[in-house]
Amino acid sequence: MEITITAGDGEQTYNGNALTNTEVTVTSGELLEGDELVATATGSATNVADTAEGNNPIAAGYKIMHGDTDVTENYVITAEAGTLTINPxxxxxxxxxxxxxxxxxxxxxxxxxxxxxxxxxxxxxxxxxxxxxxxxxxxxxxxxxxxxxxxxxxxxxxxxxxxxxxxx
CATH class of the missing domain: 2.60.40 (Immunoglobulin-like)
Structure with a gap:
């Protein structure tokens, strides 16, 4: 089964604080009933210069769990990074x-x-x-x-x- 997982985007006006969005969701395809995505995005942007397409990658080691069982091998997963944007x-x-x-x-x-x-x-x-x-x-x-x-x-x-x- 093919699925695409995508890290969340985020946007804020510069305030000196880091912008993060750890959310990762299934954006194409579906998980089988009872299966759950376990994934985290790891990007961070503080300054306008940190803004870049795909600067919020998904951490390695994401998996699909069915209860306590790892069922990742049942899926063909495409991972897409999100974008964190800092506006001036x-x-x-x-x-x-x-x-x-x-x-x-x-x-x-x-x-x-x-x-x-x-x-x-x-x-x-x-x-x-x-x-x-x-x-x-x-x-x-x-x-x-x-x-x-x-x-x-x-x-x-x-x-x-x-x-x-x-x-x-």
Whole structure:
């Protein structure tokens, strides 16, 4: 009797913790009445870089049991690995805006805030470059032009977008 057993899939947004799914199920064919699959998947993914097709393999030694009797030899088994997926955290950085009455001096504010998402644990930004200046009456953009991450922060675990604000 032919059967296919497949390890479970899993998906989560990066959180610094390992994603596992030990579940293995029969996905094609059927077990005879009273037979039971004994199998475990062994994959683990923590970072976005760990995501790969088939990264949740089934451990060697899987078997089909009928009570206390191993009946694996009655089956032709195809084993298929599952896939564990880690998605990046979406972070949005917004340049701060400011206003003041005209006095002939430049209005600058080289600060920002995180307006979407959050870094995990001690991970985060080492620096953010914000550029903008307004001297005359009117509006202009205060723009984030770059950032660097702390050494312990893997870039692929985050998707970082910039949002500008205007001086008034």
């Amino acid at each position: 955290v979406e972070i949005e950085l917004t340049a701060d805006s400011a206003t003041k009455e005209y006095d002939g001096t430049a209005l600058t504010k080289n600060t920002y805030k995180i307006t979407k998402g959050a870094f995990v644990g001690e991970e985060g930004l080492a620096s953010v470059t914000v550029e903008g200046s307004q001297t005359v009456v009117g509006k202009s953009a205060n723009t984030i032009t770059g950032h660097t991450l702390k050494e312990n922060t893997e870039a692929e675990n985050y998707t970082i977008a910039y949002k500008q604000e205007n001086w008034k």
